[in-house]
Amino acid sequence: MSGLAPTRRRRDADATRARILRAATLEFARMGFSGARGERIAQRARSSERMVYYYFASKEGLYRQVLEAAYASLRDAERSLRIDALEPRDALQAFCRFVWRYYAQHPEFIGLLNTENQHQARHLRKSARLDELVSPVVGLLGALLERGQRAGVFRGGIDPAELYVAIASLGYFYLSNQHTLSAVLGRDLKAAAQLERHWQASGEMIRRFVSR
Amino acid sequence: MSGLAPTRRRRDADATRARILRAATLEFARMGFSGARGERIAQRARSSERMVYYYFASKEGLYRQVLEAAYASLRDAERSLRIDALEPRDALQAFCRFVWRYYAQHPEFIGLLNTENQHQARHLRKSARLDELVSPVVGLLGALLERGQRAGVFRGGIDPAELYVAIASLGYFYLSNQHTLSAVLGRDLKAAAQLERHWQASGEMIRRFVSR
Amino acid sequence: MSGLAPTRRRRDADATRARILRAATLEFARMGFSGARGERIAQRARSSERMVYYYFASKEGLYRQVLEAAYASLRDAERSLRIDALEPRDALQAFCRFVWRYYAQHPEFIGLLNTENQHQARHLRKSARLDELVSPVVGLLGALLERGQRAGVFRGGIDPAELYVAIASLGYFYLSNQHTLSAVLGRDLKAAAQLERHWQASGEMIRRFVSR
Amino acid sequence: MSGLAPTRRRRDADATRARILRAATLEFARMGFSGARGERIAQRARSSERMVYYYFASKEGLYRQVLEAAYASLRDAERSLRIDALEPRDALQAFCRFVWRYYAQHPEFIGLLNTENQHQARHLRKSARLDELVSPVVGLLGALLERGQRAGVFRGGIDPAELYVAIASLGYFYLSNQHTLSAVLGRDLKAAAQLERHWQASGEMIRRFVSR
DNA sequence: TATGAATGAGCTTTCATTCAT
DNA sequence: CATGAATGAAAGCTCATTCAT
Numbered sequence: 020m021s022g023l024a025p026t027r028r029r030r031d032a033d034a035t036r037a038r039i040l041r042a043a044t045l046e047f048a049r050m051g052f053s054g055a056r057g058e059r060i061a062q063r064a065r066s067s068e069r070m071v072y073y074y075f076a077s078k079e080g081l082y083r084q085v086l087e088a089a090y091a092s093l094r095d096a097e098r099s100l101r102i103d104a105l106e107p108r109d110a111l112q113a114f115c116r117f118v119w120r121y122y123a124q125h126p127e128f129i130g131l132l133n134t135e136n137q138h139q140a141r142h143l144r145k146s147a148r149l150d151e152l153v154s155p156v157v158g159l160l161g162a163l164l165e166r167g168q169r170a171g172v173f174r175g176g177i178d179p180a181e182l183y184v185a186i187a188s189l190g191y192f193y194l195s196n197q198h199t200l201s202a203v204l205g206r207d208l209k210a211a212a213q214l215e216r217h218w219q220a221s222g223e224m225i226r227r228f229v230s231r
Numbered sequence: 232m233s234g235l236a237p238t239r240r241r242r243d244a245d246a247t248r249a250r251i252l253r254a255a256t257l258e259f260a261r262m263g264f265s266g267a268r269g270e271r272i273a274q275r276a277r278s279s280e281r282m283v284y285y286y287f288a289s290k291e292g293l294y295r296q297v298l299e300a301a302y303a304s305l306r307d308a309e310r311s312l313r314i315d316a317l318e319p320r321d322a323l324q325a326f327c328r329f330v331w332r333y334y335a336q337h338p339e340f341i342g343l344l345n346t347e348n349q350h351q352a353r354h355l356r357k358s359a360r361l362d363e364l365v366s367p368v369v370g371l372l373g374a375l376l377e378r379g380q381r382a383g384v385f386r387g388g389i390d391p392a393e394l395y396v397a398i399a400s401l402g403y404f405y406l407s408n409q410h411t412l413s414a415v416l417g418r419d420l421k422a423a424a425q426l427e428r429h430w431q432a433s434g435e436m437i438r439r440f441v442s443r
Numbered sequence: 444m445s446g447l448a449p450t451r452r453r454r455d456a457d458a459t460r461a462r463i464l465r466a467a468t469l470e471f472a473r474m475g476f477s478g479a480r481g482e483r484i485a486q487r488a489r490s491s492e493r494m495v496y497y498y499f500a501s502k503e504g505l506y507r508q509v510l511e512a513a514y515a516s517l518r519d520a521e522r523s524l525r526i527d528a529l530e531p532r533d534a535l536q537a538f539c540r541f542v543w544r545y546y547a548q549h550p551e552f553i554g555l556l557n558t559e560n561q562h563q564a565r566h567l568r569k570s571a572r573l574d575e576l577v578s579p580v581v582g583l584l585g586a587l588l589e590r591g592q593r594a595g596v597f598r599g600g601i602d603p604a605e606l607y608v609a610i611a612s613l614g615y616f617y618l619s620n621q622h623t624l625s626a627v628l629g630r631d632l633k634a635a636a637q638l639e640r641h642w643q644a645s646g647e648m649i650r651r652f653v654s655r
Numbered sequence: 656m657s658g659l660a661p662t663r664r665r666r667d668a669d670a671t672r673a674r675i676l677r678a679a680t681l682e683f684a685r686m687g688f689s690g691a692r693g694e695r696i697a698q699r700a701r702s703s704e705r706m707v708y709y710y711f712a713s714k715e716g717l718y719r720q721v722l723e724a725a726y727a728s729l730r731d732a733e734r735s736l737r738i739d740a741l742e743p744r745d746a747l748q749a750f751c752r753f754v755w756r757y758y759a760q761h762p763e764f765i766g767l768l769n770t771e772n773q774h775q776a777r778h779l780r781k782s783a784r785l786d787e788l789v790s791p792v793v794g795l796l797g798a799l800l801e802r803g804q805r806a807g808v809f810r811g812g813i814d815p816a817e818l819y820v821a822i823a824s825l826g827y828f829y830l831s832n833q834h835t836l837s838a839v840l841g842r843d844l845k846a847a848a849q850l851e852r853h854w855q856a857s858g859e860m861i862r863r864f865v866s867r
Numbered sequence: 868t869a870t871g872a873a874t875g876a877g878c879t880t881t882c883a884t885t886c887a888t
Numbered sequence: 889c890a891t892g893a894a895t896g897a898a899a900g901c902t903c904a905t906t907c908a909t
Contacts, residue, residue: 496879
C-alpha cells in the first residue's frame with residue numbers, strides 16, 4: 020500500500036506533465052512560437068495554464084522541451100531501424116521509406132523544425148542535450164554506401180551527409196510546402212496517390228544517384 | 232499649389248508605401264505572421280505604425296500584399312529566364328541553377344513561404360491574383376522534357392510537376408532548414424563552398440534522373 | 444484656430460501624463476513599489492492602465508519618474524527659500540521650520556524616500572538627473588553657519604552636512620515612524636499640538652547645538 | 656519508537672520554525688510586506704513553502720510573528736541595559752550609544768519598522784502582545800532626567816518621551832535613509848568613520864539639549 | 868509531522884487597432 | 889496626406905494558498 024501511494028502520485032504528475040508536453044507539441048508545431056497560446060495548450064492538455072508554468076517555468080522553457088522531445092522521438096525511431104540484413108539497394112529504399120514515412124506520420128515534427136529554423140536553431144543549439152540529438156543515421160548511411168560499393172552496386176565518391184540531405188529534402192519539402200505547392204501547381208498534393216507517386220519518383224531519383 | 236506639388240506628394244506617398252512593404256516583407260519572413268510587429272515594421276520603414284494602417288488597413292492586409300508581391304517578383308524573374316536556345320541538358324542545369332540561386336538570393340521568400348504553409352496557404356488561396364501567380368515554369372519544364380526526349384537525351388515518362396518539385400526540394404530544404412541541419416550534422420551549411428558542393432550533387436541527381 | 448489645435452491636443456496629453464504621475468506618486472508612496480497597483484493608479488488618474496504604459500513604458504519607468512519629480516519639487520521649494528536677510532539665529536529657525544513643514548505637507552515624499560531606501564537608492568543613483576537633484580541647502584546652511592560665526596552667535600567646527608542631517612532626522616523620523624511610535628508611546632503623534640511641541644523641542648535642540 | 660524520537664522530532668520542528676522565522680525577518684525587512692516572497696523565505700530557511708504555511712498559516716500571520724519577535728528582541732536588549740550606577744551625564748551618553756548601536760546592529764529591525772509604518776502600524780496595533788511590547792525605556796529616561804535634575808546637571812521641563820524620540824531620530828534616520836542621503840550628499844554614510852562622527856555630533860546635541 | 872501537486876485570482880505588459888483632428 | 893493620443897482585449901506570468909495523502 021505505502022509503496023504504491025507515491026508511485027500513483029508520481030504517475031499523476033508525470034501524466035499531467037506528459038499531457039501538457041503533447042498538447043504543446045501540437046500547438047507549437049501548428050502555430051509557431053509566437054502564435055502558440057498557453058490557454059489552448061492548457062485546454063488540450065485538460066489542465067490549467069498555471070500547471071504549464073508549474074512544470075515548464077516559461078513558454079520558452081516549454082518550447083525547448085517540446086523540441087528536445089521531438090528530436091528524441093526521431094532518434095528513438097531511427098535507432099529501431101534495421102537495414103543491415105537487406106541487400107544494399109533494398110536497404111537504401113527501406114531507409115528512404117523510413118525517413119519519408121516518419122515525416123508523413125509526424126507533421127508536428129515538420130512544424131517544429133520550421134519554427135526552429137525561423138529562430139535560426141537558437142533553442143536547439145542552446146539545448147544541453149544537443150549531442151544526444153545528433154543523428155546516427157549519417158553514419159548508418161555511410162556504412163551502407165560502403166557496403167554497396169564493395170558489392171559493386173553503388174558508385175564511389177558520394178558524401179553520406181549529402182545523400183542524407185537529399186533524401187530528407189525530397190521527403191520534407193513536399194509535405195512542409197504542400198499547401199503553397201497545391202495552390203500553385205493546381206493539384207492536391209496531400210492525396211495518398213499523389214504522395215505515393217512522389218515517393219516512387221523520389222526513390223528512383225535516389226536509386227539513380229547512387230548506382231554505378 | 233502648382234501641378235508639381237501633388238506629384239511630389241504622390242511620389243513621397245508611393246515611396247513610403249514601398250518602404251513599408253519592403254520592411255514588412257523582411258519582418259514577416261523572419262518572424263512569421265504572429266511574430267511580426269507593427270512597431271518594427273514602422274521603424275524599419277522610417278515611418279509610423281499609423282501609416283502602416285493608413286496604407287494597408289490591417290496586419291493581414293499588409294501580409295497578403297507582401298505575399299503577393301513576393302510571388303509576383305518570383306514570376307517576374309521566371310519570365311526573364313531564357314533556356315530555349317540551350318541544348319536540353321544544359322538548359323535543365325541552367326533551370327536548376329536559376330531556381331536555386333533565386334532561393335539563395337531571396338531568403339525572405341523562403342521565410343514567407345514557410346509562414347504561409349504554416350497557415351495552410353490560407354492567404355494565398357484567398358488572393359484575388361492567384362491565377363496570375365501560378366507558376367509558368369512547369370509548362371517550361373514540360374516543353375524542355377519533350378525537347379530532350381525528342382533529342383534522345385532525356386528518358387520518357389517524367390512528370391514535369393514532379394521534376395519541378397524535386398528541383399525545388401533540393402534547393403529549398405537545404406536553405407530553409409540550414410540552421411537545424413548545421414546543428415545536427417555538425418557542419419556549417421551556409422558556407423559558400425558547402426552550398427556549391429550541394430548544388431553540384433543536386434545537379435548530378437537531376438541529370439541522372441532525367442537521362443536515358 | 445490652427446494655432447490652438449496642437450496646443451489643446453498637447454495640453455490634453457500633458458494633462459493625462461500629469462494626472463498619471465500624480466496618482467502614481469500617491470500609490471508608490473503609500474504602497475511601496477511592489478505594493479503599488481497599476482489599476483489603482485489608472486483609476487485615480489481617471490485614465491487606463493494602458494495609458495500608463497503609453498507614457499511611462501513600465502512600472503519601473505513610472506516609479507523612476509515619480510521619484511525624480513518628487514526630488515525636483517523639493518529642490519524647487521528649496522530654491523524659493525529666502526533666509527539671507529534674517530538674523531542668523533532666526534534664519535536657522537526659519538530653515539528648520541521650512542524643512543519640517545515640507546515633510547509634514549508632503550507625506551508622499553516621505554513614503555517615496557522610504558521606498559527608495561528599501562531599494563538602496565538603486566533608482567535614484569541610476570537617474571540621469573541625479574546631479575540636478577543634489578540638494579543646494581547644505582551650501583546654504585554652510586553660508587549661514589559662517590555668517591552666524593562671524594556675528595559671534597554660532598560656535599565653530601560644525602559640519603553643515605551633519606547639521607542638515609540632524610535637522611532632517613528630527614523632522615522626518617517623527618512623521619515617518621509616527622504610527623509605530625504612537626502605538627509604542629501610547630500617544631497620538633499626529634495631533635497638531637503634539638507636532639508643534641515636537642518642533643519646539645527640536646528647534647531648541649538645534650539652537651543649543653549651534654550656539655556658542 | 657522510544658521516548659527520544661518525538662523529542663528529536665519536536666526539536667527539529669522547532670529548529671525549522673526558527674529558521675523560517677529568521678529567514679522571514681530578513682525577507683520582510685528587505686523587501687517589505689508585498690515585496691516579500693514565500694519562495695525566497697523557504698529557500699533561505701532551507702525548507703519548503705509548504706512548511707511556511709504549515710507553521711504560520713498565512714503570509715500575514717508570519718509577518719506578525721516576525722514583527723512581534725523583532726520588538727521582543729529589542730525589549731530584551733533594553734531590559735539588559737544598566738545605567739543606574741553611572742553619573743547622569745555618562746548614563747545619558749550610554750543610553751544613546753545603546754540605542755544607536757542597536758539600530759546599527761539590527762538593520763532588519765529598521766526595515767521592519769519602515770514596513771510597519773507604511774502599513775500605519777496596523778499589524779502592531781492588532782498584536783495581542785502590544786502591551787508587552789511597550790517600551791520601558793521612556794520610564795528609564797524619565798528617572799534619569801529626574802536624577803540628573805536633582806544632581807543639578809540637567810535642566811528641568813524636558814519631556815522624556817520627546818527626548819527619546821530625539822535620540823531615536825538621530826540614530827534611526829541616518830541609517831534608514833543612508834542610501835538616498837549618500838546619493839544626495841555625495842558621501843558614503845555607511846563608512847565607519849562617518850558613522851562615528853555622526854554619533855559624536857548627535858551625542859553633543861543631546862548633551863547640550865539637557866544640560867542647564 | 869511532512870510534502871508534492873494543484874489552483875484561482877490577479878499582476879504587468881503587449882498587441883493590433885481606432886479616434887480625432 | 890498625415891499623425892499623436894487613446895484603447896479593449898488578451899497575452900505571459902506570478903502570487904499566496906489549498907488539496908490530498
